[in-house]
Every structure is written in C-alpha cells, then in structure tokens.
Amino acid sequence: MTVWTGNEGHHEIFEAIAARYIEENPELVSSVSFESLPAATYVDALTTQIAGGEAPDIAWLMESYAAQFVDSGVFADLTPTFSETEGYEFDDLIPGAIELWSRDGNLYGYPFSNSPFGVYVNLDLIAEAGQENPRDLIASGDWTYDELMAAAAAVSSTTDAAGFLPHDDPYTNWNGALGQMWLAWGAAPWSADGSECQFTDPEVVEFFDWFHTQVYEVGAIPLPGEEFDFASGQAGFMMSQLSMSTGLGDDFEWDFVPLPAGPAGQVSVVGQGGVGVVAQSDHPEVAADFLAYFTNPESTRLLAQFFPPPRTSLLTTETLADAAPALSAEQLQSTVIDQSVEAVTKAGHPQMSQINDPIRVRLDSLWTPEGDAASVLAQVCTDIDPIISGN
Amino acid sequence: MISAVTGRRREGPAPSGSSRRLRRIDHAVGLAFVAPVIIGVLGLGLVPFGYVIWYAFHDWNPLVGTFTWVGSANFSQLMGDSTVWASLGVTLAFALMLMVLNVTLAMVLALLLVQKLPGTTTFRAFFFSPVVVSTVAWVLIWNFLVASNGGINGVLSMLGIMGPNWLRDPDWALVTLVVIQVFKGVGMNMILFIAALQNVPADVKEAARIDGASPRRVLTSITLPLMTPTVLLVTMITLISAMDVFAPIQILTQGGPGRSTTVISYLLYRTAFVQQDFGYASAIGVLLFCVVLVMAALQWGTRKRWVHDEV
Numbered sequence: 001m002t003v004w005t006g007n008e009g010h011h012e013i014f015e016a017i018a019a020r021y022i023e024e025n026p027e028l029v030s031s032v033s034f035e036s037l038p039a040a041t042y043v044d045a046l047t048t049q050i051a052g053g054e055a056p057d058i059a060w061l062m063e064s065y066a067a068q069f070v071d072s073g074v075f076a077d078l079t080p081t082f083s084e085t086e087g088y089e090f091d092d093l094i095p096g097a098i099e100l101w102s103r104d105g106n107l108y109g110y111p112f113s114n115s116p117f118g119v120y121v122n123l124d125l126i127a128e129a130g131q132e133n134p135r136d137l138i139a140s141g142d143w144t145y146d147e148l149m150a151a152a153a154a155v156s157s158t159t160d161a162a163g164f165l166p167h168d169d170p171y172t173n174w175n176g177a178l179g180q181m182w183l184a185w186g187a188a189p190w191s192a193d194g195s196e197c198q199f200t201d202p203e204v205v206e207f208f209d210w211f212h213t214q215v216y217e218v219g220a221i222p223l224p225g226e227e228f229d230f231a232s233g234q235a236g237f238m239m240s241q242l243s244m245s246t247g248l249g250d251d252f253e254w255d256f257v258p259l260p261a262g263p264a265g266q267v268s269v270v271g272q273g274g275v276g277v278v279a280q281s282d283h284p285e286v287a288a289d290f291l292a293y294f295t296n297p298e299s300t301r302l303l304a305q306f307f308p309p310p311r312t313s314l315l316t317t318e319t320l321a322d323a324a325p326a327l328s329a330e331q332l333q334s335t336v337i338d339q340s341v342e343a344v345t346k347a348g349h350p351q352m353s354q355i356n357d358p359i360r361v362r363l364d365s366l367w368t369p370e371g372d373a374a375s376v377l378a379q380v381c382t383d384i385d386p387i388i389s390g391n
Numbered sequence: 392m393i394s395a396v397t398g399r400r401r402e403g404p405a406p407s408g409s410s411r412r413l414r415r416i417d418h419a420v421g422l423a424f425v426a427p428v429i430i431g432v433l434g435l436g437l438v439p440f441g442y443v444i445w446y447a448f449h450d451w452n453p454l455v456g457t458f459t460w461v462g463s464a465n466f467s468q469l470m471g472d473s474t475v476w477a478s479l480g481v482t483l484a485f486a487l488m489l490m491v492l493n494v495t496l497a498m499v500l501a502l503l504l505v506q507k508l509p510g511t512t513t514f515r516a517f518f519f520s521p522v523v524v525s526t527v528a529w530v531l532i533w534n535f536l537v538a539s540n541g542g543i544n545g546v547l548s549m550l551g552i553m554g555p556n557w558l559r560d561p562d563w564a565l566v567t568l569v570v571i572q573v574f575k576g577v578g579m580n581m582i583l584f585i586a587a588l589q590n591v592p593a594d595v596k597e598a599a600r601i602d603g604a605s606p607r608r609v610l611t612s613i614t615l616p617l618m619t620p621t622v623l624l625v626t627m628i629t630l631i632s633a634m635d636v637f638a639p640i641q642i643l644t645q646g647g648p649g650r651s652t653t654v655i656s657y658l659l660y661r662t663a664f665v666q667q668d669f670g671y672a673s674a675i676g677v678l679l680f681c682v683v684l685v686m687a688a689l690q691w692g693t694r695k696r697w698v699h700d701e702v
Contacts, residue, residue, distance in 0.1 A: 225537060
C-alpha cells in the first residue's frame with residue numbers, strides 16, 4: 001500500500017503507526033510505504049500519477065482542493081469503514097472540521113491537521129516602531145485588522161522591515177493568502193455550491209478595496225515583487241499557523257496571537273490537511289481500514305505531535321505542546337485551542353483548478369496603484385461564470 | 392541501396408566468409424552504439440508524441456476518470472481560444488528576443504575570448520559556468536536579484552536610479568526572463584563559436600591580409616562566412632530550446648503579471664496539470680510541435696542563402 005504526503009519529516013511517526021497496523025493485520029497488508037512530494041507541486045504530481053495509472057492508495061490533500069476532490073469522486077466514502085471500526089469515536093470529531101470533507105452525511109476525507117491561523121508578531125520591531133502590544137489590544141477589545149495594519153504601516157515606515165506579510169503571496173496565490181482574511185468581512189466570493197460568482201458582492205469588493213488601500217496607500221503590506229522573511233526578522237507581522245513556530249529562533253522576541261476582527265467581527269479560520277482513500281487505487285477497502293486505524297484516537301494522539309487534531313478530546317495544551325514547543329500554554333490555549341472548536345475552514349471551490357488561473361490573471365490588473373476593485377472583480381465574474389455556471 | 396552496395400562490391404574480389412562475418416560484427420557493433428539513441432527517441436519521443444496526438448482527440452480528466460472521444464473538438468476550441476494565440480505571440484517574442492540576444496552576445500564573447508591574451512581562460516570559465524549550474528538554483532538566485540527590493544534595484548538605487556519592478560511590470564517581465572535565460576545559456580554558444588573560430592583556416596585569413604584586406608574585411612568576408620554552419624546550428628538549437636522554456640516562468644512569474652509571460656509551453660502545463668484538461672492540453676502540444684517544426688523548417692530551408700558550403 002502506498003500513501004503520499006507532502007512532508008518527509010513526519011514519516012517516523014507514520015511508519016510507527018503503520019508497523020503496528022501490519023503487526024495486527026498481517027493477513028490484510030504486508031507493507032505500507034509513505035512517499036513525500038513537494039507541497040508546491042503536490043496536486044500536479046498527484047494528477048499526473050493518477051493519469052499514468054499509478055494512483056496511491058491514500059493521498060494527503062490541502063483544504064483548498066478538498067471540495068474538488070470530494071465532489072469529483074476522487075476520494076472514496078470512508079463512512080462505512082469508520083463507523084464500523086470499534087473504538088473510532090466518530091462523534092469526537094469536530095463537526096466544523098469535517099464539514100468540508102463530507103457530502104450528504106458521508107465522510108470522504110479525514111482532516112488530520114486542523115490548524116488555526118493566527119498572527120505572528122515581532123515584538124522587537126513593534127516596540128521600535130512605538131506600537132502597542134497586540135495582547136493589550138486583545139484585552140481592550142481593539143484587536144482589529146485596521147489596528148493591525150496601522151501598526152504594520154508604522155513598522156514599515158520607521159524600520160527597514162516590512163509591515164504585514166499575508167500567509168502566502170497575495171499576488172500569485174490569491175486564495176492561499178487572502179482566503180483567511182475576507183471571512184472577517186463576511187465575504188464569500190462564490191455561493192455555497194460554487195455555481196454562482198459573488199466576487200461582485202459588496203463585502204467582497206469592500207475587502208479587496210481595503211486590501212488594495214493597505215498595499216498602495218497605507219504601506220502596511222509589501223508591494224508585488226518585494227521579498228521579506230518573517231523568520232529573519234524582516235517583518236513586523238505575519239499571518240500563519242502554529243507549525244511556523246518551530247522555525248522561529250530567539251533572534252527576536254515574538255508572539256502568536258489570534259486573528260483580529262474585521263467589519264463582520266472576529267472569525268477564527270483553520271487551514272487543513274486531509275487524507276483520503278483514492279477511489280481508483282488498487283486496494284481501496286484495505287486502504288480505508290488502514291486509514292481508520294491511522295486516524296483512531298490512539299493514533300491521532302501520536303499524530304498530534306505534529307498536527308492539531310480534529311478531535312475535541314485531544315485539543316489540550318499538553319497534547320499540542322509537542323507540536324509547537326516554542327509556544328507557551330497561553331498561546332496554545334488562546335490562539336490554537338480556543339479558535340479550533342468554532343473555526344471556519346478556509347474556503348475552497350469545487351472547480352478550484354479551473355478558476356484559479358483566470359482569477360489570478362484578472363486580479364493582476366488590480367495590483368497597480370490605480371487598480372479599481374469593483375471593476376476588476378466584475379471582470380473576474382465575467383471570466384469565471386462560464387466555467388462555474390454548469391456546476 | 393542494398394543492390395547499389397552489392398553492385399560496387401562485385402567490382403572487387405568476392406568477400407571471403409571471414410570478411411562477411413567481420414562486416415556483420417561491424418554492423419552489430421554499430422547498431423549497438425546507436426540503439427540507446429534509437430530506443431530513447433522512439434520510447435521517449437515518437438511514441439509519447441503519438442499518444443499526445445491520440446489524447447488530443449479526447450476529453451480526458453484523469454481525476455474524474457473520464458476519457459471520451461470528442462473528435463476534432465479540442466482543435467476547434469484551439470482555433471477560437473484567444474488565450475492560446477496570445478500565448479503563441481508571447482512565445483514567439485520570447486524566442487526571437489532570446490535567440491537574437493544570445494547568439495549576438497555569444498559571438499561577441501567568442502570573438503573577444505578567442506584571442507590569445509592573459510586571462511581569457513578565466514573569462515571563458517566565468518561565462519560558461521552558468522551552463523553547468525542547475526536551472527532551478529540559477530533562477531532562484533535571480534529571483535533575489537530582480538525582486539523589486541532586490542540586489543539590482545539596490546545597486547540602481549545607490550546610483551540614484553529607481554529600477555522597475557522587473558517581474559511584476561508587464562512591460563519588463565518578459566524581457567527580464569529573456570536576460571536571465573541568455574546569461575544561463577550564452578556560455579555554451581560561446582564555446583561552440585570559439586571552436587568554429589579556431590577552425591577557420593589561418594592561411595585563408597593570412598592570404599586575405601596579404602591581399603590588403605582590413606581586419607574588419609577579414610572578419611566579415613572570411614571568418615563569419617566560414618562560421619555560418621555553426622551559426623545555423625546554434626540558432627536552431629537556441630530557438631527550439633526557447634520555444635519550450637518552463638522552469639524560470641514556473642518559479643519567477645507563474646505566467647504573470649496577467650498573461651504577459653505565459654508562453655505556450657507553460658499554458659500547456661497549466662491546462663494539463665493544474666486544470667486537469669489533458670485532452671485540450673494535448674491539442675496545445677500538437678500546436679506547439681507544429682510551430683517549432685515550421686520555424687525549424689524555415690531556418691533549414693533558408694540555409695542555402697547564407698550558410699557557407701551549402702548547395
């Protein structure tokens with residue numbers, strides 16, 4: 001049996017779980033191999049291998065492609081196997097965490113990593129810029145995106161560093177960078193079933209207009225083509241997840257705080273990594289049985305060394321301390337655990353592969369000082385309507 | 392062909408059994424030497440290309456598992472797809488700029504570095520070294536250099552010049568990619584030109600000088616004409632490789648801003664591996680093959696007019 005993942009560093013724990021499964025089920029499987037692929041080209045590689053008839057039995061997938069893979073039938077239904085597996089504790093799964101991977105009450109993928117987004121803060125830089133500590137703003141109820149951008153602009157204007165870095169490059173990966181943020185505007189760029197373009201909705205236009213202003217007028221966010229690295233102390237703030245904490249040393253003082261509030265209030269957002277059984281694989285039934293073992297409460301406790309689990313019973317500071325030893329108990333509780341339970345999963349579209357490029361190309365005309373969000377987003381809908389309307 | 396060979400053989404003494412055996416061994420050894428190339432061309436070139444043509448007549452989404460015969464629908468879509476034709480224009484602009492800059496710079500460098508002067512070996516190594524550097528590493532280094540707050544703009548800033556946003560300005564992005572590619576590949580063409588220069592017979596040049604030809608006249612009337620077979624080779628190789636450029640675009644611009652750097656090979660990649668429309672991407676692949684074939688044929692067809700010793 002072959003399992004594909006995007007991270008080689010996790011193999012030791014994967015293989016330990018697999019070894020136990022093989023020992024307990026020698027009649028089902030003789031070996032499990034885990035193969036790592038670069039995350040940036042993971043979906044391309046997965047598609048290529050499926051096209052070449054070399055589909056893995058189980059594949060890892062990020063949340064932005066979950067809807068597409070579930071809707072198109074790439075992943076097999078896991079519900080019969082999971083519900084029949086003794087001790088699986090299906091009800092322990094956080095409902096909001098599995099929603100993206102479910103259709104009509106059936107589960108097609110398991111979000112083994114359920115990691116909330118937060119904001120990393122370079123405390124040295126904000127002190128140098130004379131800005132208030134975000135923890136104080138949270139305490140006073142003033143932790144908003146506008147306050148964040150004001151502080152970021154101060155950092156940018158008074159130091160050599162950038163102000164605020166989104167989670168990804170907003171100019172080439174619009175959904176990966178902005179999808180966490182626009183939810184705080186109440187914005188939904190497409191309808192729930194993905195068939196209707198809503199980029200022209202007032203909330204969406206307001207969000208993109210606001211972001212454009214932060215880039216070109218406020219100066220809080222780097223311009224297109226500028227390169228900065230938070231871990232090297234080159235930015236005041238960066239939106240990311242708890243896994244980034246492992247790459248931060250003690251070169252500067254930092255904190256990890258919850259997402260700020262937007263016009264629609266504070267919306268906690270999680271990014272997910274899920275696993276599913278590839279329906280076209282050679283051993284889908286055995287793969288589903290292995291996946292049930294791989295994601296049962298006992299295995300999930302082991303996986304929690306790396307990934308925030310989607311199980312309520314395991315969302316504790318003790319469990320997560322292994323995943324992010326650099327984070328304090330307060331940071332884990334306030335920024336990870338408290339946000340996880342009620343969080344919304346970052347949106348993906350059932351035809352993300354088809355709409356990603358046309359939207360990126362059209363948004364390029366927004367990323368100029370004169371860019372006008374309303375007219376550009378209207379063009380976005382004109383471009384993608386023919387693609388999504390038949391959905 | 393076989394009878395002609397046999398006919399010539401009949402003029403001499405009949406081959407003995409041992410010489411026939413030696414000839415068969417010669418043929419077998421020769422075949423063994425070329426077999427890897429033949430197998431490679433067939434297995435990795437012609438057979439896959441046959442599949443691509445077959446796929447181009449299908450609607451194929453491997454994720455969903457659909458593979459349906461659609462006849463010429465993909466080619467009909469191709470004809471009316473403005474994105475494809477715009478990409479073709481970008482591709483031609485990229486390839487022509489790259490070929491002209493690369494060949495010109497390589498020739499200038501070769502003419503300078505063929506001289507027997509101190510330090511020429513070091514300079515040859517300097518200009519050739521990017522050829523052996525991994526393309527990805529080369530492009531990543533340039534990514535830092537051409538960032539809008541990167542090394543090049545930093546130097547320009549010290550000189551009081553505000554550099555452009557090299558990769559995010561539609562007017563500069565394609566030119567920037569061309570320059571990055573030129574510096575990556577110019578060393579190889581320079582070496583080929585140096586070899587060609589060294590093969591120009593010294594006595595012919597000497598005779599021209601004795602006849603009173605100036606150094607410039609020797610260059611334009613003797614040296615360059617005798618190098619034209621190499622120039623033909625270099626321009627063809629450079630043009631064909633420019634038509635399927637991929638890595639710098641994937642790493643630096645992802646085809647943007649807008650579609651200003653979306654060359655057709657990159658559009659093909661996005662259509663197949665990102666949009667999972669393998670049938671349509673195959674049709675784009677067939678179009679790319681036809682375009683490269685036409686351009687190579689044009690170069691080959693016009694060689695008699697400008698390549699020395701061609702008849």
